[in-house]
Amino acid sequence: MKATIRDVAKLAGVSVATVSRVMNQKGYVNSETEQKVNKAMKQLKFEPNQMARGLAGKRTKTIALILPDISNPFFPGLARGVEDIAQYNGYTVILCNSDDMGVKERSYIEVLKKKYIDGIIFATNNLVREDLERMEEAQIPFVMLDRAPNMESGCVIKVDNFGGAKAAVEHMLDVGCKKIAHVYGPQELTTAKDRLAGYEEVAKQQPWYTPTLMIPGNFTIDGGVKAVEALLGKHPDVDGIFAGNDLMAVGVLKGLKHRGISVPGQVAVCGFDGVNLTEITEPELSTIAQPIYQIGELAANKLIERINLSSTHYETVELGVSLIVRESTQKS
């Protein structure tokens, strides 16, 4: 039925080793022989069995992307970046949703190990040091997104959350806000923590600064809605809200709308992430955009680089973010 390397060898009148050498461009092969082999491969429509290759050579040309939830609007773009680069380099990507649960992540790692995956990209935050160490032992290259760099190996890709948050608050001051609140995400996440820190850095310099202007929002739309309630109770006079991510910013918009407060007229709103949905809200949301797609690309590129070089040295890359000004902060 399907041609094997031995069929090709027989047809070309050479040994399997030679065929293998031709396929993989490895070792010495006389160019005439090579022609013969190539012709035989064409003729038999030979397709090397990846399974067999994997077994013998320990390479599967498959990587995995573990993320919390592909339904979260932040991740499709990232996944797309990863997939495009993977595809370009002949890799295939396995998608894993962990719902941000450590157990699920660990169980995925086990499965992936058994499948001899070549490497893993973690867009999650629940693995403890120990888990990562086990990855190293198992010699599985990996890259992490938005992690605190407390390892001696592995690659971490992050964006300038601190700087981005500062830029957001400064921008809001620029457009004339006199009292800016911050709705922050889960503090176990470095991203959320850094953004909060960025807010505080700038806010602390302001006369209106007070800790109760910082409200938890859980990184969800609903969290944003609730945060507005909580906030307006204590500070009916806020005129700017910086949300720790776009989802919460959308929630904030909803909450304000519900209260009959106009945006940006009475309150300016700024998000963080730059997901597509910031363009379809009314008003459109100003936001600190992360280069989401590029992060995916970079992660995949770094991973593939590590796979090829079987290098494991610690490395961290920080990408910049950019302020995108839209209607939600046009106070003038």
Place this chain on the structure above:
Amino acid sequence: MKATIRDVAKLAGVSVATVSRVMNQKGYVNSETEQKVNKAMKQLKFEPNQMARGLAGKRTKTIALILPDISNPFFPGLARGVEDIAQYNGYTVILCNSDDMGVKERSYIEVLKKKYIDGIIFATNNLVREDLERMEEAQIPFVMLDRAPNMESGCVIKVDNFGGAKAAVEHMLDVGCKKIAHVYGPQELTTAKDRLAGYEEVAKQQPWYTPTLMIPGNFTIDGGVKAVEALLGKHPDVDGIFAGNDLMAVGVLKGLKHRGISVPGQVAVCGFDGVNLTEITEPELSTIAQPIYQIGELAANKLIERINLSSTHYETVELGVSLIVRESTQKS
């Protein structure tokens, strides 16, 4: 390093065949022997190498999901449904973005074949009959989404696009619309075609019906925006627009906003699909919701069923859609 089946056999004092039998619960094994083997497996932390299993047994416990673009808001939910079911059944899913290009899809199929994937879910529409036939020959089970059923094998999952479109138009008539336009998607897609047909079915009965009320919109936000321009030129008096999908509905909303036309006051708008972003527009969008997540689940379940039964008979399942009424059609 890693324990193999032979290590286990040696430790348990049995043969590899017995170990394999225990692992796979196949053939006769004395329960005492089984205990011994299980103990040995525990002790050595034996993890069967999936690669080897695949090579020998032709099963990889991996399925693929080929879709146009995971960044399109319709697909993350679908992918999530697929992944959840796959995961539950011990399968792993490979994600492939085809950008709706036949070439890419075909090239993916080739790659996936080489990787001995167990089955494929197509959420795309560019494969010709010939391609599908080749899949059958290769004995790869597959299920398709929203395809015209012109095959004698394969599983097709679809939703009631025709009925949904009718329901949308009827709903708009109910709320008092006197002239309803339709922005339709690419007619190569059965989904778009069926929705257009559904619109026509109801609209034709109305005194205001005229073909120029049907405008192409390309299934994109921008297409929706442009469609509004085109439409308002010819029919400044429309008071209802039914968009063939939510993305275009969002575009329509944007276009109307730009023209200073109020929704739903002057014009009611209804979308189709039920993607999340319909909840964050202003006003929130009424839409015909597809059970997106469930479609993914069903597709995965059907595929796995086919893999297990190696059945190939033609089958088509149609799911219902539901009208979700939100602000954009509350004319009263």
Place this chain on the structure above:
DNA sequence: AACTTATGTGTAACCGGTTACCAAAAAGAA
């Protein structure tokens, strides 16, 4: 001419499972 070194190709073991086939012991039937 004698000795290296580079080039070209084949043999066979190996990766780690699955399974067809065979043999022996235990249980049941005649």
Place this chain on the structure above:
DNA sequence: TTCTTTTTGGTAACCGGTTACACATAAGTT
């Protein structure tokens, strides 16, 4: 007691590649 039939378990081939090692020639050095 003897002859099936059912259990139980081992041997070894096989899946389809990769690659260490051996061997033969050609080319380059002294």
